[in-house]
Amino acid sequence: MGSADRSETESAPLGILPATFSYSQALEAGLSEWQLYQLRDQGIIEPVGRGLYRRHDADGADIDLIEVAHRAPSATLCLTTALARHGLTDEIPSRIDAALPRGRHRPATTAPVAWHWFDPATFEIGRTELQLDPDTSIGLYSAERSIIDAVRLRHREGPDLAYAALRRWLRRGNASPAKLLRMARQFPRAERPLREALEILL
Structure with a gap:
């Protein structure tokens, strides 16, 4: 499996999460802690606060x-x-x-x-x-x-x-x-x- 395929597989659970989600919601959706931090480092999600994240593809909002x-x-x-x-x-x-x-x-x-x-x-x-x-x-x-x-x-x-x-x-x-x-x-x-x-x- 190529790196692109692996990245797509790892981020697949992200699609079922709301625009803003908590660390515990991410784990419940099937993301591992490592995958969550990878998504953050890749700019796919951004921290909103401690243990709270927002998808980069979400519409603009007052964070x-x-x-x-x-x-x-x-x-x-x-x-x-x-x-x-x-x-x-x-x-x-x-x-x-x-x-x-x-x-x-x-x-x-x-x-x-x-x-x-x-x-x-x-x-x-x-x-x-x-x-x-x-x-x-x-x-x-x-x-x-x-x-x-x-x-x-x-x-x-x-x-x-x-x-x-x-x-x-x-x-x-x-x-x-x-x-x-x-x-x-x-x-x-x-x-x-x-x-x-x-x-x-x-």
Whole structure:
């Protein structure tokens, strides 16, 4: 068997793996540790993080978000990162703002992440999904939830972030202050200041 045939045989299990996969998934698919490292050295796969790989033939994606999604399936983009995704701030965060339900373990990542712990009772409110590639998605808070979080955490994040986002959101044709306030009722620290801000801005 020639070297080309041998390489093709060794990499055959790669075809059944998702675009991003773990070391253990590779072994379960039939790749040996040696074959895995050979594929890496040949540029057929690339490391995404410790024990996490991505196929070189996969479509382009945000590798940092891919890693976060794999390390913490419940992770949800929030605060500045979410506001930027919704076009509600011009700030470019140096780290990914990601929320986890309070009590969850903070995963180790090579991606720069600022972890935030939110109340499990309200964690799912306004949570949507952002598709990163055909196999991977990550949580993303809606524009309304992101504004509410920025308001209730303004002592930490700064009031400018919250109120600038609110002003920009109100200029949109589909903004619904009533919907925003309904959601804010479930966050006592945000409802009153948000209502007061809306009275001034509207």
